[in-house]
Amino acid sequence: MSMTNSEAVIRVSNLKKVYSMGDNQVFALNDVSLTVEPGEMIAVMGTSGSGKSTLMNVLGCLDMPTSGSYVLDGVRVDGMSRNQLADLRNEKLGFIFQSFNLISRTSAIDNVELPLLYDRKNRWTDTRTMARKSLEHVGLGERLDHQPSELSGGQQQRVAIARALVTQPALLLADEPTGNLDSRTTIEVMALFQELNDRGITILLVTHESEVAQYAKRVVVMKDGRIVRDEQVTDRHNAAEDLRQLDREIEEENALHAAEKEAA
Amino acid sequence: MKSSTLFRVAAQSILKNRMRTLLTMLGIVIGVGAVIVMVAIGQGAQSQIEDQIKGLGTNMIVITPGTTTQGGASQGAGTFNRLTVEDAEKLARESTTLAAVSPVIMTRTQVIGGSGNWRTQVNGVSPDYLIIRDWGVADGALFGEEELQSKRRVVVLGSTVAENLFPDGAAVGAQVQLGRSPFTVVGVLQPKGQTATGANQDDVVLVPYTTAQDRLSGFSFIGQILVSTTSPERIPASIAEIGVLMRESHGLQGAMPDDFTVQDQTAIAATATSTTSVMTALLAAIASISLIVGGIGIMNIMLVSVTERTREIGIRMAIGARGSDVLTQFLIESIVMSVLGGIIGLAVGFAGAALLGHLTGWATATPISAVVLAVGFSAAVGVFFGYYPARKAAALNPIDALRFE
Numbered sequence: 001m002s003m004t005n006s007e008a009v010i011r012v013s014n015l016k017k018v019y020s021m022g023d024n025q026v027f028a029l030n031d032v033s034l035t036v037e038p039g040e041m042i043a044v045m046g047t048s049g050s051g052k053s054t055l056m057n058v059l060g061c062l063d064m065p066t067s068g069s070y071v072l073d074g075v076r077v078d079g080m081s082r083n084q085l086a087d088l089r090n091e092k093l094g095f096i097f098q099s100f101n102l103i104s105r106t107s108a109i110d111n112v113e114l115p116l117l118y119d120r121k122n123r124w125t126d127t128r129t130m131a132r133k134s135l136e137h138v139g140l141g142e143r144l145d146h147q148p149s150e151l152s153g154g155q156q157q158r159v160a161i162a163r164a165l166v167t168q169p170a171l172l173l174a175d176e177p178t179g180n181l182d183s184r185t186t187i188e189v190m191a192l193f194q195e196l197n198d199r200g201i202t203i204l205l206v207t208h209e210s211e212v213a214q215y216a217k218r219v220v221v222m223k224d225g226r227i228v229r230d231e232q233v234t235d236r237h238n239a240a241e242d243l244r245q246l247d248r249e250i251e252e253e254n255a256l257h258a259a260e261k262e263a264a
Numbered sequence: 265m266k267s268s269t270l271f272r273v274a275a276q277s278i279l280k281n282r283m284r285t286l287l288t289m290l291g292i293v294i295g296v297g298a299v300i301v302m303v304a305i306g307q308g309a310q311s312q313i314e315d316q317i318k319g320l321g322t323n324m325i326v327i328t329p330g331t332t333t334q335g336g337a338s339q340g341a342g343t344f345n346r347l348t349v350e351d352a353e354k355l356a357r358e359s360t361t362l363a364a365v366s367p368v369i370m371t372r373t374q375v376i377g378g379s380g381n382w383r384t385q386v387n388g389v390s391p392d393y394l395i396i397r398d399w400g401v402a403d404g405a406l407f408g409e410e411e412l413q414s415k416r417r418v419v420v421l422g423s424t425v426a427e428n429l430f431p432d433g434a435a436v437g438a439q440v441q442l443g444r445s446p447f448t449v450v451g452v453l454q455p456k457g458q459t460a461t462g463a464n465q466d467d468v469v470l471v472p473y474t475t476a477q478d479r480l481s482g483f484s485f486i487g488q489i490l491v492s493t494t495s496p497e498r499i500p501a502s503i504a505e506i507g508v509l510m511r512e513s514h515g516l517q518g519a520m521p522d523d524f525t526v527q528d529q530t531a532i533a534a535t536a537t538s539t540t541s542v543m544t545a546l547l548a549a550i551a552s553i554s555l556i557v558g559g560i561g562i563m564n565i566m567l568v569s570v571t572e573r574t575r576e577i578g579i580r581m582a583i584g585a586r587g588s589d590v591l592t593q594f595l596i597e598s599i600v601m602s603v604l605g606g607i608i609g610l611a612v613g614f615a616g617a618a619l620l621g622h623l624t625g626w627a628t629a630t631p632i633s634a635v636v637l638a639v640g641f642s643a644a645v646g647v648f649f650g651y652y653p654a655r656k657a658a659a660l661n662p663i664d665a666l667r668f669e
Contacts, residue, residue, distance in 0.1 A: 062582065062663050083586045090584020101579045101666065105280050117269050118584040163583070 007074050009171050009202045010036040010059060015068035017054050017225075028054040029065065030225035036171075036204060041197040043216035044206045051225040053175070056206045060093060060173050061085045073170040090118050094164025096205075098176035100156040102148040102163075108135060109144040112163045119167070134166040135159070138192060154185035161192060165201070172196070174205035178212055184246060190215040191239035215239050274596040277573075285601060288565045291558025292605030292645065293612055296638045298551035300613025301620065303634040306544025308627035310537055316458070323363070323496050323529075324396055325503060327351075327489040327510065330523040346514060346523050349473065352390070352489045354513045361502040363494045364392035369476045370487040375421075375469060377440030377449075378429035384422070385468045386442060388476025388486075394453075396492040404436035404451030407472050415474040419447040423455040424466040445479045447471065499528050552641070558605070559645035566598050566653035577657050578665025591658035598650025599643055606642030610635060 017029035028051050036042055046052040057063035061077055070077040073092050102111045113131035116124045124130060135144055138158040148156050164172055178186040194215060197203050213219050214237045221229035278285050329347050352367035369388030374381055391408050407418045426435045438449045456465040493502045503526050510524050577590055621628040
C-alpha cells in the first residue's frame, strides 16, 4: 500500500451497481470508469437519479459495487469486509455532507476529535491538540467548545471540514456541501475548498449547482448511471476573488442607500 | 477505541439526557433497593434464630433415651428410659473428645422461700452444666464437685425464679424449700432469655444431680445427658465416640439397634434456619422481579435511544467506527446506567433496611454476598437488556443511517 506520486487517488473501472426492482433491474451505475489524480478538485454533477449519489457512496466505501474494480489510494476496495471498509474510511477518507452531520449536543472539538479516536493503528498521540489545530485551520479557533446548535450553518460546515481533515486523508469527499447554505456562505466554503486544494488536498464534490462546479478544476456529468461528460473547467472561478467582488457590491449598495437617505 | 474513551463517550451521552437517565435508573434503583431490604430482613431473622440456638450452648450434643420395639411395634421416643448416671460417668471418664459432661434429671416442683412460692423446673446437673450451656452465674457461684459427691442440698436459681422469690436481690445465702427439703441458695444465674420456641429458659433452678436423685425424683434414670466437645470440628468424631461408649455401657451387641439418640445443634439449627432461609429466598425472588422490570425499562430506553440516534450512528460509522465500536458504546451506556442504578439502589436499600429496623425493631443484617450479588445482577441486567438494542445499532447500514430523518 505504498503511495507514490504517480499513484492515482481513485481508479475505478467498469463499475456497475444494479438494484433489482421486482422483475426489472435498475442500473444505478452502468459501466463507470474514472481516475482521479492527486491534487485534483473534481465536481460530479447530475440530476437526481443520475447515479451521482450511488457513485459517491461507492467511492466513500459506504456501499459495494455489483461489479467492477475500485482502487483507493493504492488499496483494492472491492471485496473488502464491513470492518475493513470502516477502517479504510477512517484512514483514507474525509466526509463532508449537505446536512453537516455533526453529532448534536457535542462540542465542536469533540466532534473533530472523534475520527482520531476510531483509529485502529494508534497513529495519533495528542488527539486533542490535533482537533484544536484542525479547527483553528478552518478559522474556528475561538469556538472549540460551542455545540453545533450554537453555530451558524457555515460554521457547522467548517467544523465538518475540520473533522474531515483531521486524519490527513488521501481524499476529501463532499456530498452537496453547499446545499444547505446561502449564496455568500457557499462562496466562503468554496474558498476554503480551493485553499485546501491549493495546498495539495484532493477533493471530490458532488453537486447539482453549476455555479458551485465552476470552482472545481474538472467537471464530470452523470446521466442514467453513466458518465456523459468529463472535462477540465476552462473559466474556473476564484472563490476568494468572488467574495471580494461581493463585498464591493454590498459596499456600493450601502453607499447608494446612504446617499439616497441623505438626499431625502 | 480506548476503554477510557469509551467510558467518556458513554458518560457524555448519558449526561445529555439527565431526566431520562434518572427515570431509567429508577427501575434498577428500586429493584436493587428492594432486594437489599428483603434480604436484610430475612437475614436479620435468621441470625436472630442462630443466636438463640447458639445460646443453648456451644458445641453441645444432646443424648436422649431412644425407642424400644416390642413385638415389632415401635413404642416411640423415650418409651424405655435407660439413660443412667452411670452412662454419664462412663462418658466423662472414658471419652477423649468431650470437654464436659452433665446428666440432666428433670422434674417440676414448688419452690418456697423468700417472699413467696413459685412452681418451676428443677434440673439435677453436674458442675459442667453451665460450661455446656455457655451460661454464667450473676451472683454467688455454682456448686462444685465436692457438693456433688456429698449430695449437698444447695440450689442455684434462674433469674426469673430469683426475681419472683427475692425481689430485693438478696437471694444468695437464703434458705428455700424444694418440695419438702430445705436447700441453701448458693447462686443466681445470668438471664438467658427465651428459646427459639418461646420457652423461658430462666424459669429454672439447678441442683446437684446426686441430690436430685436422692431428694426429688427418686429415679436412677435421667432425662438426658448433655455433653460438649472441645471444638465444633470435633462434633462428628464425638458423636461417633459417644455411640461406641453408650453401646458399651448398655451392653448392646452386633446388630442390636441403639436405645438412645445422639443429636447435635446443627440438626436443630438446620431445621430452624431452613424455614427462614426459604422465607429470605422467597422475599429476594419477589424483589428480583422488580429488578427484571427495571431491566426491561433500560431495554426500552436503549431501543428508543438507538432509533433517535440513528443518524449519529451513521456519522460514527462513516468516519470509521466499526460495528463492534457502536455495539460496545451502547452496551457500555446501558451497563453504566444499570450499575450506577445498582449502586444508588444499594444505598437506598441500606437506608431502607436501617429505617425499617428502627421503626419496627426487627433485626436486619445485610451480608456482603447480597451486596455483591445485587451489583453483579444489575450489571448483568445491563448487559442482557442492553445487548439487543446495541446489536440493532451495530447492524445498521451506514448509508441508511445517514439518510435517516
